[in-house]
Amino acid sequence: MGLLQNYFSTFLQGFGYTLLSSVVALVGSMLLGTLFAIMQVLPTRWMQIVGNIYVQIFRNIPLLIITLFLYLAVAKVVKMNGFTAGTIALTLYTSAFIAETVRAGILSVDSGQMEGARANGLKFGQAMRYIVLPQAFRVALPSLGNQFINLVKNSSILAFVGGLDLMYQGNMVAANSFDTFTAYIIVGIFYLVLTLPLSYYMQYLEQHLKAKA
Amino acid sequence: MEKAKKRRFGIIATIILAATLILGLLWATATAEKNAKHQDTLSRVEKQGKIIWGVKADTKLFGLMNTKTATPVGFDVDIAKALTVQISKQTGVPMSAEYVPVSSASKIQLLKNTNIDGTVSTMTITPERAKVVDYTDSYFNAGQSILVKKGSEIHSIQDMNDPKYTVLVVVGTTAAKETKKFAPKANVVALQDYASAMQALKAGQGQAMSTDNAILYGFANENPDYQIVGGNFTNGPYGIAFDHDQKPMVDQANRALATIKENGIYNQLIEKWFSQVPGLDWRDLEV
Numbered sequence: 001m002g003l004l005q006n007y008f009s010t011f012l013q014g015f016g017y018t019l020l021s022s023v024v025a026l027v028g029s030m031l032l033g034t035l036f037a038i039m040q041v042l043p044t045r046w047m048q049i050v051g052n053i054y055v056q057i058f059r060n061i062p063l064l065i066i067t068l069f070l071y072l073a074v075a076k077v078v079k080m081n082g083f084t085a086g087t088i089a090l091t092l093y094t095s096a097f098i099a100e101t102v103r104a105g106i107l108s109v110d111s112g113q114m115e116g117a118r119a120n121g122l123k124f125g126q127a128m129r130y131i132v133l134p135q136a137f138r139v140a141l142p143s144l145g146n147q148f149i150n151l152v153k154n155s156s157i158l159a160f161v162g163g164l165d166l167m168y169q170g171n172m173v174a175a176n177s178f179d180t181f182t183a184y185i186i187v188g189i190f191y192l193v194l195t196l197p198l199s200y201y202m203q204y205l206e207q208h209l210k211a212k213a
Numbered sequence: 214m215e216k217a218k219k220r221r222f223g224i225i226a227t228i229i230l231a232a233t234l235i236l237g238l239l240w241a242t243a244t245a246e247k248n249a250k251h252q253d254t255l256s257r258v259e260k261q262g263k264i265i266w267g268v269k270a271d272t273k274l275f276g277l278m279n280t281k282t283a284t285p286v287g288f289d290v291d292i293a294k295a296l297t298v299q300i301s302k303q304t305g306v307p308m309s310a311e312y313v314p315v316s317s318a319s320k321i322q323l324l325k326n327t328n329i330d331g332t333v334s335t336m337t338i339t340p341e342r343a344k345v346v347d348y349t350d351s352y353f354n355a356g357q358s359i360l361v362k363k364g365s366e367i368h369s370i371q372d373m374n375d376p377k378y379t380v381l382v383v384v385g386t387t388a389a390k391e392t393k394k395f396a397p398k399a400n401v402v403a404l405q406d407y408a409s410a411m412q413a414l415k416a417g418q419g420q421a422m423s424t425d426n427a428i429l430y431g432f433a434n435e436n437p438d439y440q441i442v443g444g445n446f447t448n449g450p451y452g453i454a455f456d457h458d459q460k461p462m463v464d465q466a467n468r469a470l471a472t473i474k475e476n477g478i479y480n481q482l483i484e485k486w487f488s489q490v491p492g493l494d495w496r497d498l499e500v
Binding site: 068071072073075076079081082159160161162168171172174175176178180181182185 | 238242245317318319321322341342345381384385389390402403404405409412413415416417418
């Protein structure tokens with residue numbers, strides 16, 4: 001554990017970048033994902049098609065390729081460093097999965113809910129916002145929790161593009177100290193520190209909402 | 214009441230699971246350490262009739278994967294082959310050479326785990342590394358330099374000493390540690406391998422790539438738009454590495470190395486790999 005003491009600030013810096021990237025990507029992918037989920041259930045045909053193409057593209061390309069494409073190709077046009085490229089890639093990739101999860105949630109809400117809301121004079125947007133989405137999220141919650149945990153773990157992609165995250169710093173510590181074994185165990189524990197509370201919180205939220213319903 | 218019971222069970226189960234994991238890991242560490250000790254590399258390679266060499270697969274001129282034959286080729290690979298032949302002669306045990314691609318970051322761990330017996334992989338001899346592995350005599354003289362795009366305003370590593378510049382390096386190389394000493398204000402971004410570092414340089418993610426001059430020559434050769442500037446600012450001889458405390462193996466390798474230097478095989482290999490490189494005086498490298 002001397003390794004942890006010697007390189008504590010390095011690990012902590014990596015932890016900070018991983019946390020920042022995860023939070024940004026979580027909020028971003030939640031917004032984008034919900035947007036594309038709604039697009040896919042709209043009555044307008046072309047919106048459905050656009051939403052579907054987006055989801056299929058980002059869901060079916062490996063995250064590493066999206067990241068390297070942003071870092072090595074897109075960066076020639078729009079300047080971005082490894083951290084930015086990795087976080088954007090993470091957001092795009094995760095949003096496709098979240099879109100599918102939320103869409104399934106929306107479809108699980110009985111169509112009578114939407115019809116009833118519209119019959120009572122709510123506009124489509126209002127009915128979506130106040131009646132359908134809250135029920136959809138409740139259904140989608142367990143799989144959303146999975147997506148969030150995957151997101152935190154997938155943020156290790158930043159290490160491949162010099163994104164200064166936990167995995168990147170872990171590689172550096174392993175290379176400098178020649179103690180690969182301990183370095184990666186410490187990195188693993190730091191990831192647990194992020195993902196365990198997240199997964200317990202998701203469980204709590206599930207129970208809480210179930211009790212409320 | 215029922216709920217509290219369930220929760221208590223959950224907590225206890227979690228603690229037991231965590232404890233098992235930690236104890237398991239401690240046991241694994243101890244066993245791994247035990248395995249790493251008291252293993253004589255020379256007797257192992259003699260017994261298995263082959264030497265497994267760790268070589269680079271992403272470094273032009275030294276060790277680059279030939280995608281058609283799926284084997285790495287380069288100066289390091291040929292040195293490993295020549296040493297294997299020579300060691301076989303010395304020990305009287307016929308041995309073949311096998312090559313495993315390693316990265317700068319993984320090679321020491323692979324040696325410790327005995328996945329490879331030795332490594333010839335553009336590895337600079339440093340005092341820190343010499344504490345964990347055994348080195349032979351130097352087989353190649355290199356030094357750190359920088360590669361920039363032609364027409365760049367950067368002419369030496371000192372020009373990079375500014376927070377607006379980024380130097381690209383590879384994880385686990387000496388350059389990753391040394392660059393900060395020469396350009397303390399510059400950003401240093403470490404990538405996974407030389408190929409991605411070169412791609413990142415082309416994408417403008419950094420203004421220069423830094424590593425040993427000999428490796429940079431390989432890239433300059435492939436990418437005529439890029440050039441090496443400022444000469445060498447460090448001196449880093451390459452050594453062949455074995456696991457720690459492997460004196461018999463190191464002695465054999467040193468003897469073999471001295472022999473191939475004497476009988477001209479070494480110079481033939483230098484000519485084979487470095488005579489075509491523009492800007493490099495390969496006759497300087499001969500012994």
